[in-house]
Amino acid sequence: MVLGAAVIAAAPVQAQQVVTSPAPAKVAVTIYRAPDRAPDDAIDPAWLGGYALISEEREVAIPAGDATIRFEGVAAGMLAETALVEWLGAGVSEKNLDAELLSPRNLYARAYGRPVTLRRTDAKGRVKDEQAIIRSAPDGAAIVQTKTGFEIANCGGLKDAIAYDGLPEGLNARPTLSIATHAASARKALVRLTYLAWGFDWQAHYVVKLAPGAQAAQMTAWVTLANGDTTGFAQAQAAVVGGKPKFDESREQPEEPEDLVLHCQLSPVAPPAMVVPPAPMAAPAVMMEADIMVTGAKRMMAPVVVKEEVLGDLRLYRVPMATNVGAHSQKQVALMAARRVKLGLIHRADVDLGAEDGESQQARIRLRIANRKADGLGLALPAGGLAVVQQVGAAALPVGEGAMEDKAVGETANVEIGASPQVHLESRTRRISDRVELITATARNANRWPVHFESQQLLPDGARLLSASTKLGRQDGHPLWAVTIPAGGKVSLSYRLQMPR
Structure with a gap:
């Protein structure tokens, strides 16, 4: 008996299906005030201790079988464990927040041992491209290897910029939530993604303009919306929540990625062990300068008045029209239009x-202000700063400033x-x-x-x-x-x- 050798052909490995949703079709941003900030403390743009509940609607083409769906442009401060995906119709087996963002520092660190292009500018302003390989970590001096040997970038009167042939795997231009799905058949779906994110805050501020005799006044209120996240939300349905809901304060606010600073000196930091880099991705060349200039926070004012709604024991103040909640920005909308009140x-x-x-x-x-309709108010007033001015001739002169706690209807x-x-x-x-x-x-x-x-x-x-x-x-x-x-x-x-x- 001759035993023939059995040969089993390996089944071809099917490529992972990846579907990307670049942006939401609709988005709502509801901001909760920082719980530990006093009503008269100003918002600190460098450390926003509040939350935002973000709800997005996205149109997604779900493929049959196993797939990965990527939601690009979510908040970088997303708490991934709070993410809720609804209306998907397919099983979700895994959720990942891919928050390692594209930045000069991350790009440089991922390019260790890979070929790059040095774009060199000499003292006379002449520009020359030269091939090089990065041989150091992003902390300290940038050591590169060229045809002439090892040298330090940005030294000897040269100004160097680094151009990369492609993006290393794993870096994202924007924060991305990816989920693994399995569907019996392909279909299109309108998906709702809801999650909590750190790095937001809001503040109410009241301006009281005293009438002669100080028995009445004109009162106006503004709400400042603050977004410290790297992600902005265009044409969002914005709202804020007044009151003091309980938060878990054990979390730390996510840190911004550090900038890449190249020094013209050797660094005591040892370079990482040599790794074999993956093959460059087929993508256009990406130029990243060593320094990044970030514009200052923008402050805008819009003549829209927010509307009050009941949210259990809290109050929800909704901006009645779509508004932009920009990244690293503050924006003001009217909480209460000028109205005559007794005081x-x-x-x-x-x-x-x-x-x-x-x-x-x-x-x-x-x-002393009675929060009742008979005196011109009669709506829930969120805590905030209060400025009092007195009309003297053509000028409104400041009288004083204070702070008001949350006041329900009927309170004084x-x-x-x-x-x-x-x-x-x-x-x-x-x-x-x-x-x-x-x-x-x-x-x-x-x-x-x-x-x-x-x-x-x-x-x-x-x-x-x-x-x-x-x-x-x-x-x-x-x-x-x-x-x-x-x-x-x-x-x-x-x-x-x-x-x-």
């Missing part, structure tokens, strides 16, 4: 019996906007008996107009008010003296206290 301008100084007797203190100016905002050098309070204490003291408080107004004045009497624990020269109210468990001080005048209050044993 109170209060001068406040409290009597603290623990303070030095007879000491004069400046009153603090507070702006008391915003401290500064101190008044024209309104002072002093108090004196005289002992009548072992347990009884007489306190006299005097408030003076040097303004040429009357002011509303309030003073809380901060009594020691266990002290009891026996009598007072005028009827007192109550606030936070302490007696409250509320009075109008005439222009250039003064008012006084006296009361007797029984001190604790």
Whole structure:
């Protein structure tokens, strides 16, 4: 019996099918404010601690069988584990955020041991191309090998730029989310991709223009949208969320890739071990200079007014028209158009019996705004900074600045906007008996107009008010003296206290 050798022909390996979605057809960006930033703290463009919920609709041609679908142009700060792909109709077995972006530094690092072109410019401005091989890491000096031997780029009076023959595998011009799919048959689908991303923030700011007499004002509010990501979103449906949702703060904000800086000196950093590079990709030559110039953040203003919606215990403020949320930019839209509101301008100084007797203190100016329709408001007001100006002739002069916490409809905002050098309070204490003291408080107004004045009497624990020269109210468990001080005048209050044993 002759045993014939069995030969099994290997099945041809089918190339992986790759489908690329270059950009969304529609996109919505909902920004959550940085949870640890105070209402009067300005947005720090270099460190945006808020989130954005980004929802994209993309048209995708899904091939039959196994395939990889690439969603280009997602946010670089995407939290890939939050990505939700809907309406796909095919099984998703894997998700990857391909965020190693094309940059001079990454391109140089990936080109180690590969041929490049040195575009050399001498002191007379003459340009010459020369073939070279990169022989160093991107930290320190750029060591290249040319026909004449090893040398350092950008040295000896030469200005060198590096041109690459193609893009190394794995580098992306834009942040990309890739998913592995399996479909029984080919079809076209409208896919919705939703995910959270770091590096966003928003801020509300109010401008109050006082009317004569300071009993009413014109109030305007703006919202600043901040995007610190390398990805911008054109014609997006933008919205912001007011309130303080709970966030997991254990994450760190992704860092921007470092620039490539070539030094004309040897570096103590040892070059990496020699690796065999893949064959160059068939792509046009890509020229990357050693330095990148990034334009400053842009600030735009648009006359659109956001609309308020309920989002559970929070509030959603939606921009009613599509707007561009640019990369590394800030943009302002109107939260509230100018409207006439009623308010109170209060001068406040409290009597603290623990303070030095007879000491004069400046009153603090507070702006009191009732958030109700009868007073011109009646909408949820997100926390933010507040600036007060007074019309004097043709000019609007600043009066003061403060901060307002989140205020629901029906709540009252008391915003401290500064101190008044024209309104002072002093108090004196005289002992009548072992347990009884007489306190006299005097408030003076040097303004040429009357002011509303309030003073809380901060009594020691266990002290009891026996009598007072005028009827007192109550606030936070302490007696409250509320009075109008005439222009250039003064008012006084006296009361007797029984001190604790």
